[in-house]
Amino acid sequence: MPFSGKCLAISGGVGGAKLALGLSRILAPEQLTVIANTGDDFIHLGLAISPDLDTVMYTLADVDNKEVGWGQSGESWNFLEALERLGGETWFRLGDRDLATHIFRTQKYLGGSSLSEITRELCLTLGVRQKLAPMTDDKVSTVVNTRDGKTLSFQHYFVRDHCEPVVAGFEFTGIGNASMSEEFSRAITDPALEIVVICPSNPFVSVAPVLRLPGVQDSIMERNVPVVAVSPIIAGQAIKGPAAKMMRELGKPQTASAVAEYYVSEFRGLLTGFVIDSQDENQTGAIRALGLETIVTNTLMLTLQDRIDLADQVLAFTGPRGGTQ
C-alpha cells in the first residue's frame, strides 16, 4: 500500500538532502515537510548564510552542484577570485550564483522577514513545491569545543579548519530560548503525520540541534508515530563530513550501532526504528537490543534511484510506532 500520510524529514546538509530528494520523488509535494538544521547558520562577509537549508533547497530545486554536494550547479568563482585579490576572507567558498541567495536573504532579513518567510519565498521562485523550513527562526549557533580547550564556531571548525581540531563536545548557543519554527510545529501536530524521518546527517551537529529545540522531542513523542533514523555511518565510515572522526574523538566506536546508541541515550524514547546499510548487517542484533526496529538495506545513495529506493524502505516503517518487525 503506498504511503498516503505525511512525512516529516529532519535534515542537515548533503546526506540529508539526498534522502529528502528520494522522499520528494515518491511523495506528493504536500506529503513532505523537510526541516533543516540552522545551527550552522552564520554571518559571513556581512551575508546571512544558511548552509543546510540551502543544500536541501538547491537539491530539491535540482540546481545543486552534484559534484561537490553543496552550492549550485554550473557555478563560477569569479567573485571569490576577485575577493582574494582584495585580501578578503575566502575560506568559505561562495560561488557567484550562490551569492544571489545570500544577498537576497540578507536583504529580506534586514527588511524584517523571518528565515521561514525568506525560505518560503526562495522555494517558490526556485520551484520547490515541498515544504522546506528552518528548524527555528531564532538564532541558534553550534559551537565546537575542542580537546585543547578552544571554542570554535561551527563553520570555522568545519570549513576554515577542515574539521582538523579534535572535538570534545558541542554546544548550541541560544537553543534554550529558541522556539521551533511554525512550519516545524505544524508538521509535528498535523493529524496526517505518519512518520518522522531522521535523515543520514551528522547526529551530533546536524540532528542534535533540531531535536534539542525546546518541545521538539515531547511533541513528536505525543504523536505516537514511527520515528526512524538512517545511519550516516556505513562500514565504519561517514560518507561525507566528520561524523566518524567525531565519534572516534568522543570515544565512541565508529559504527552504525554506536549512532543508534547515541540517539537512544540522548533522546530517550524518541526513536522507534533505525536503518542501516547491508554492509553493517552484523549490527542488527545490537541495534534491536536497543529496542529499535531495524531495516537493513542499501543506504549508500550514489544514484537518484538509490535515493528513491532508500526513501521507499524508510517509508515502510508505517503504522503506530513502526509497522515492520
Add this chain to the structure above:
Amino acid sequence: MPFSGKCLAISGGVGGAKLALGLSRILAPEQLTVIANTGDDFIHLGLAISPDLDTVMYTLADVDNKEVGWGQSGESWNFLEALERLGGETWFRLGDRDLATHIFRTQKYLGGSSLSEITRELCLTLGVRQKLAPMTDDKVSTVVNTRDGKTLSFQHYFVRDHCEPVVAGFEFTGIGNASMSEEFSRAITDPALEIVVICPSNPFVSVAPVLRLPGVQDSIMERNVPVVAVSPIIAGQAIKGPAAKMMRELGKPQTASAVAEYYVSEFRGLLTGFVIDSQDENQTGAIRALGLETIVTNTLMLTLQDRIDLADQVLAFTGPRGGTQ
C-alpha cells in the same frame, strides 16, 4: 619643461577616468591625486556602492572593462542571473568580480572604516599607486528633480530609468554638512600643487557635487594655480552619459561653450582654463570672452595615446593661473 609639480584631478566616472589614466601615464604616482565624486554612491542590495570611485580605481588598476566603461574586465554575470531567477532587483548590473569590491567595502564600512580608508586599502591591493580618494567621507546624495515634479535618486534616474526622465534640476542632499575628505584637503593645500584639472565628466552631476562641498572653491582659489576643465561635450554631443540631454532639458545650448559658461557662472572665479575639441574650434572666441584661456585639441579619448596626449595638453596650463595664452 616636464611638469614637475602636483596635479589634483576631479573626476566623475568614465570620461574622468580616461583622463586620469592619461595623467597617470605622464606623472609620477606621487604627483597625482584623483578625487572622485561620491554623490552617485548608494546602498543597493545591502551593499555600499561607489560607482565613480570604482570606475577610476578599476581604470588606474587596469582591471576596467574597456568595452562598457564600467565594471571589471573579464566580468561574468552569474550572480545577477541567479538573482533574477530569485526575483531580486537586477536593474543595477553588478558583475561577479565587481561584487567582491562592494562586499569588501560594505564589510569594512560596518567595521567602522571610512570610505577614504577603504579606498586606500582597495587601491593598495589593486596596485593603484596614485592617490585616489572620495570627495568626502560624509554622505552626500545626488537627487534628480524631474520636470514632472518627481524626485529620483541618482542611480534610479541614471541606471534604472536609463536617464529617460526630463530633468529640471539637481540637489545634493547632505552637502551642506559634508566636509571634503582629508586627501582632498591635503591635495589642495599641498605646497607643490601646480594645477587642478576638472576632468571631462558630467558638469551637473559629477563635477558640481565635488566643487559645491563646503570650502572647496575658496581653498582652491586661494592657491592661485590654474584650474582647467575639459569639456565633456564634443560637437554638441556627450561622449557618454546624459550631459547633452540634460543641457537641452535645462534650456542650455548643447555646446562646449555652454559648459564653460555653466562653470563660470556657477563657480565664479574658479576656472582659469578650458579645453575643447578641435571640432569645436569655432567656440574659442566665446570661451575666451568668458575670461578663460582655451586650448583646442583632440579631446576624444579613443586610445590610450589619446588619453596621454590630452593629459599632456592639460598640463601645459602651468604657471600661476595658467601659462598658455
